[in-house]
Amino acid sequence: MSLKARVHVPCSTKDLGKNVRKVCEVGCISCQMCVKKCPAEAVAYVDGLITIDHPKCIAYGPECQEICVEKCPRNIMRKYEGRAAIARQADGLKMAS
Numbered sequence: 774m775s776l777k778a779r780v781h782v783p784c785s786t787k788d789l790g791k792n793v794r795k796v797c798e799v800g801c802i803s804c805q806m807c808v809k810k811c812p813a814e815a816v817a818y819v820d821g822l823i824t825i826d827h828p829k830c831i832a833y834g835p836e837c838q839e840i841c842v843e844k845c846p847r848n849i850m851r852k853y854e855g856r857a858a859i860a861r862q863a864d865g866l867k868m869a870s
């Protein structure tokens with residue numbers, strides 16, 4: 774099967790970053806580091822959500838060294854490893870008390 778996605782963000786909050794920080798340790802804080810660092814311009818911030826143009830991302834190739842993953846301060850820009858891996862990640866997400 775051909776690769777459909779290389780990276781993904783397992784968070785769909787549209788809340789402001791400052792509000793996310795108060796209630797969740799792993800939510801996207803909309804810092805847009807992933808947008809700024811992607812050399813392919815494959816990541817965008819649209820209507821409060823990080824969106825990835827997967828065909829553009831894949832077409833760029835390995836030269837980017839998946840820097841978006843490395844630079845995300847919340848460690849939620851992740852390498853895509855299939856649905857089972859996403860489910861495991863979701864199990865591991867922690868809410869702040």
Ligand code: SF4
Pocket residue numbers: 779780810811812813814815816825829830831833834837838839840841842
């Ligand atoms: S940095 Fe690389 S892996 Fe991340 S979105 Fe851009 S092209 Fe894809």
Ligand code: SF4
Pocket residue numbers: 782800801802803804805806807808823844845846847848849850
């Ligand atoms: S770098 Fe991480 S926390 Fe910042 S906008 Fe991108 S996915 Fe969200």
